[in-house]
Amino acid sequence: MLKIDRLCVNHGLASALTGVSIEVNRNELVAVIGPNGAGKTTLVNAIARILPVHAGDIFFEGEHVTNLSPLELGARGVALIPEGRRLFTTMTVEENLDIGCYRTLARTHRAASLDHVYDMFPVLRERRKQIAGTLSGGQQQMVAIARALMSRPRLLLIDEPCLGLAPIIVSQVFEVIAMIRDSGVAILLIEQNAVKALKIAQRGYILDCGNIVAQGSPAELEAQGEIKAAYLGAH
Amino acid sequence: MSATLIGQSLLSGLMSGCLYALLGLGLTLTWKYLRIINLAHFALIFLAAYLTYEMSTRGWHPFLSALLLLPVFFMLGAAQQVLMSRYKVDEFASVIVTFGVTIIIESLIQYVWSADFIRVEKRLARGSLELGPWLAPWDQLIMCGFSIIACLLVWVVLKHTWHGKALRAQLDNPSIAAAFGVPNRKLSLALAGMGSAFAALGGVFIALLFTLTPSQIYSWFGVILATVLLGGLGSTFGALAAGMVIGVGESLTMALTAPAWAPIVPFTLLILILILWPERL
Ligand SMILES: Nc1ncnc2c1ncn2[C@@H]1O[C@H](COP(=O)(O)OP(=O)(O)O)[C@@H](O)[C@H]1O
Numbered sequence: 168m169l170k171i172d173r174l175c176v177n178h179g180l181a182s183a184l185t186g187v188s189i190e191v192n193r194n195e196l197v198a199v200i201g202p203n204g205a206g207k208t209t210l211v212n213a214i215a216r217i218l219p220v221h222a223g224d225i226f227f228e229g230e231h232v233t234n235l236s237p238l239e240l241g242a243r244g245v246a247l248i249p250e251g252r253r254l255f256t257t258m259t260v261e262e263n264l265d266i267g268c269y270r271t272l273a274r275t276h277r278a279a280s281l282d283h284v285y286d287m288f289p290v291l292r293e294r295r296k297q298i299a300g301t302l303s304g305g306q307q308q309m310v311a312i313a314r315a316l317m318s319r320p321r322l323l324l325i326d327e328p329c330l331g332l333a334p335i336i337v338s339q340v341f342e343v344i345a346m347i348r349d350s351g352v353a354i355l356l357i358e359q360n361a362v363k364a365l366k367i368a369q370r371g372y373i374l375d376c377g378n379i380v381a382q383g384s385p386a387e388l389e390a391q392g393e394i395k396a397a398y399l400g401a402h
Numbered sequence: 403m404s405a406t407l408i409g410q411s412l413l414s415g416l417m418s419g420c421l422y423a424l425l426g427l428g429l430t431l432t433w434k435y436l437r438i439i440n441l442a443h444f445a446l447i448f449l450a451a452y453l454t455y456e457m458s459t460r461g462w463h464p465f466l467s468a469l470l471l472l473p474v475f476f477m478l479g480a481a482q483q484v485l486m487s488r489y490k491v492d493e494f495a496s497v498i499v500t501f502g503v504t505i506i507i508e509s510l511i512q513y514v515w516s517a518d519f520i521r522v523e524k525r526l527a528r529g530s531l532e533l534g535p536w537l538a539p540w541d542q543l544i545m546c547g548f549s550i551i552a553c554l555l556v557w558v559v560l561k562h563t564w565h566g567k568a569l570r571a572q573l574d575n576p577s578i579a580a581a582f583g584v585p586n587r588k589l590s591l592a593l594a595g596m597g598s599a600f601a602a603l604g605g606v607f608i609a610l611l612f613t614l615t616p617s618q619i620y621s622w623f624g625v626i627l628a629t630v631l632l633g634g635l636g637s638t639f640g641a642l643a644a645g646m647v648i649g650v651g652e653s654l655t656m657a658l659t660a661p662a663w664a665p666i667v668p669f670t671l672l673i674l675i676l677i678l679w680p681e682r683l
């Protein structure tokens with residue numbers, strides 16, 4: 168469904184990704200794990216077309232999408248849950264969700280989509296008139312997830328959804344992501360919490376210093392002693 | 403100081419407030435949503451006023467002129483925004499660039515119509531509405547109606563329509579908004595166009611209510627900037643309320659002291675806002 172081929176991305180003169188290749192198949196949840204500064208956010212933002220690509224290719228459903236704008240890529244069914252949530256903080260919860268279904272096609276399903284995400288996060292239904300910037304961190308993350316779901320994506324890019332959240336909320340977020348996976352949406356999940364991420368993922372990649380250093384099923388990754396010690400042991 | 407005089411001052415102050423809000427509407431919108439401080443707005447108002455005059459000398463009714471001027475100015479505003487974004491003019495540079503545009507338009511007006519005072523003879527409606535001892539000229543009342551309706555319309559659009567929500571989302575977070583399908587560029591052009599169309603509407607009423615001379619462009623800077631800042635950037639009802647506060651302040655100052663003191667009101671307010679309330683910017 169998503170195929171990244173030898174992607175290179177620079178920040179100014181510094182290269183952040185040097186030839187990263189990954190794949191996400193239909194109905195698959197793929198985790199990308201790696202330490203701070205590894206280039207994980209750079210990777211999803213480049214896929215979402217928010218960052219320019221220096222070299223390499225991105226294919227979505229077999230088509231070359233490397234040169235599309237965020238607007239055009241989103242229209243094909245890719246939605247981003249960005250790092251730090253990046254809500255429309257001066258707007259209400261429901262207005263945030265409205266922007267999620269801004270596109271014509273998603274808009275026609277607005278009522279059903281709202282029901283769906285409000286059933287998933289009942290607290291958002293209660294707070295739908297509240298200004299998003301005034302919610303707690305966990306609730307803001309729910310809005311970010313709900314906003315992306317409102318666009319009825321076929322592929323979700325999720326960047327460190329648990330950053331700065333309390334442990335109890337973290338578990339809820341992972342449950343929700345597993346639910347979305349089960350509903351048939353392909354997911355590329357960026358996480359530092361390797362243990363939890365690999366529990367719900369079918370496959371994982373380990374990214375360090377802008378390179379993929381290991382990949383495979385969760386069991387295969389666990390089986391590699393050095394990888395486990397270096398990247399998976401922390402949590 | 404008689405009750406009649408005070409009452410009349412209040413009434414004229416409120417009506418001036420409506421005019422200030424109408425003239426500031428486009429300015430406050432482009433300032434907030436496009437981060438452009440468009441001083442050329444004032445020049446566009448006068449360009450529209452002079453064009454209204456020109457058409458009136460050929461027998462055009464002011465409303466007919468407005469019908470022509472609004473779409474033409476919409477295109478002008480959008481074209482200006484194309485250039486502003488093409489050359490990535492930021493908020494600070496926009497002041498200087500658009501001041502330059504103002505001077506160019508002023509020169510153009512002076513070249514075409516000379517610096518002499520001119521006046522549109524046509525009135526929308528003769529005479530005044532008599533409210534007991536107080537008078538409200540019909541033309542001013544019509545202007546107030548247009549101003550209030552324009553403010554109301556803009557508020558509804560911003561608050562309740564898809565375009566309005568998209569504009570606010572774009573302001574909060576443009577790249578994320580784009581990823582969800584918000585067409586940032588189109589919206590910016592449309593908003594700049596609207597701002598300029600409001601300048602045209604304001605200009606039609608300036609032509610109806612005032613004697614025109616090109617240098618008057620600059621005499622509106624203080625009062626309109628004060629209205630926009632006191633009202634809160636992007637807030638249409640804020641602009642109406644602020645305009646009325648300033649208008650009433652001016653007319654009471656005029657009644658109680660001398661007409662020459664009136665401009666003190668907006669400028670004092672402007673300075674106070676900038677000192678005490680800098681986050682208003
Ligand atoms: N906007 C930027 N400008 C310059 N360097 C950046 C920028 N964003 C990230 N970087 C650098 O790129 C590298 C990868 O960053 P990032 O993708 O945010 O990593 P991660 O998400 O894995 O923590 C880091 O070394 C970081 O300092």
Ligand SMILES: [Mg+2]
Binds near residue numbers: 207208209250
């Ligand atoms: Mg990151």
